[in-house]
Amino acid sequence: MAVFTIRTLPDPALRQKAKRVRTIDGSIKKLIADMLETMHADPGRVGLAAPQIGVSLRVIVIGIPEQDDIVLINPGIVRKKGERLIGEGCLSVPGYTGQIKRAESVTAKGLDQNGKEIRVRADGLLAQALEHEIDHLNGMLYIDHLESMDKLHKIEPEETEL
Numbered sequence: 001m002a003v004f005t006i007r008t009l010p011d012p013a014l015r016q017k018a019k020r021v022r023t024i025d026g027s028i029k030k031l032i033a034d035m036l037e038t039m040h041a042d043p044g045r046v047g048l049a050a051p052q053i054g055v056s057l058r059v060i061v062i063g064i065p066e067q068d069d070i071v072l073i074n075p076g077i078v079r080k081k082g083e084r085l086i087g088e089g090c091l092s093v094p095g096y097t098g099q100i101k102r103a104e105s106v107t108a109k110g111l112d113q114n115g116k117e118i119r120v121r122a123d124g125l126l127a128q129a130l131e132h133e134i135d136h137l138n139g140m141l142y143i144d145h146l147e148s149m150d151k152l153h154k155i156e157p158e159e160t161e162l
């Protein structure tokens with residue numbers, strides 16, 4: 001396992017549409033272990049998508065404090081409910097936060113590490129993290145959801161980042 005450097009803008013890896021995982025083999029299991037280790041290397045990190053460490057594959061991990069880690073392979077949002085305005089940040093856009101619209105609750109589905117299909121129903125931070133990390137797989141960043149760039153604010157680096 002290894003802790004990887006997080007890619008930041010304007011790294012082109014962040015703007016590619018990531019490829020579907022076809023077989024969950026040893027290399028995918030190693031990627032997941034590396035992603036979990038990289039995420040847990042800093043307690044402010046609550047989620048990570050493979051493109052953020054330069055791997056263009058559809059794999060995300062989420063680690064909300066005091067909850068079990070979630071690993072999703074080839075994930076997608078299957079249901080969204082409601083709308084809310086919330087502050088968001090990203091490890092790949094360090095030092096900034098912005099107010100964007102996210103769903104109040106979402107249902108995501110994908111495969112776990114054993115290839116079994118799982119569904120995650122979430123609200124709060126977990127719903128936000130699922131939307132944020134799945135956006136990364138489509139080359140999208142939260143700043144793309146801003147109404148305008150002057151809604152972006154500088155922050156201290158300790159705040160929660162996805």
Ligand SMILES: [Zn+2]
Nearest residue numbers: 090091092162
């Ligand atoms: Zn992010």
